[in-house]
Amino acid sequence: MMMNLFSSFDPTSNLNLSLNWMSTLIGLLIIPSLFWLIPSRMNMIWMKISLTLHKEFKILLGNYKSQGSTLIFISLFSIILFNNFLGLFPYIFTSTSHMTMTLTLALPLWLSFMIYGWLNNTTHMLSHLVPQGTPPILMPFMVCIETISNVIRPGTLAIRLSANMIAGHLLMTLLGNTGPSMSIYMLNILIFVQILLLTLETAVSMIQSYVFAVLSTLYSSEIN
Template sequence: MMMNLFSSFDPSTNLGFNLNWFSVVTMLIITPPMFWLIPSRFHFMWMKIIFSLHKEFKTLLGENKTQGSSLIFISLFSMILFSNFIGLFPYIFTSTSHMSMTLSLSLPLWLSFMLYGWLNNTTHMLSHLIPQGTPPVLMPFMVCIETISNLIRPGTLAIRLSANMIAGHLLLTLLGNTGPTMSLLMLNLLIITQILLLTLESAVAVIQSYVFAILSTLYSKEVN
């Protein structure tokens, strides 16, 4: 039994099993057989998703500036999607609900983009601090605003992903804990509500993975 509401997000309290972070690397164990077994329907479906993402990322990055960069964001999308989905199963730790996980993904990406941009395209990066058509009086303020918005990007990426994962799981936990005290009619209504919320969480898992990858792609495009 959980000691408090947030204990489901603590990797050391789920059934006393302290290896819940192992769910992050489970994908690395189950993915390789896809490449040497006879292609299945799942394989064809996943390859279709990958090619669709590659086409979209290539459009955002530009035809001449891709050079395999889209593979990084496809891998990022796949990892976050798998971590989000595996966290929907009972008694499995949701790694993407922790800032230590999401910030470890967003901060190195953002830092590498900034270093590359300022070292190789300094003039281009400086021009981004002042949007086109800004009056001269407002230019100092726009530089401050653009600098702050640029610095908080890794934090917003990390918080958006972890907060969305926490919110849905907390709601499912809150409703699930009220089950034993309900009547039979209300219990049936609760089960239907939980199924609908689980469907919503599945959609959120896909959307948040896509949003994280798309925003990372857009940040990468700005430094070129």
């Protein structure tokens, strides 16, 4: 009788799957995650990076009235960094290596800066066309040069990012295609070189996303 009473606590198996701890998992699913999860190391690192970028972008902007504007550039940094890192994995399309992606990020951002600046700070925008201390005879030429350099800014942002992404991936592809025709000794050297290039591409992915975000912040600070 006692054996029958406690037999309900014996381990059971359905479809060769042990489901004895399913009730514990169901309970964890019901409890909100904030009550039992602690921030992971990756989460803490990302929060540290975001805080550092916020402080730096805040200094670059120099306008303490718009305190939430740094979040735009941190989000821009995040999406470019995420796409750059995804492109480092095999058989994954690198979206930031195409102008369709990079120009879509740069052009609306620059266009919104220009529309806002020329509508609200027209005098300030006109003063940027002639640098301080320019001789009067050179002023027409400086206006043309500054206008051209201002117009090509979204193109330079987009081309810089996509060209850097294409260059490293193309070099790794060309070196990798020569592998089947190499000897075993040269193949070891090729693998070592490919690992070094992959490390370099990881650094380039972080640097280019940071450069894109910083230049966008500087362009934004010029309209205030």
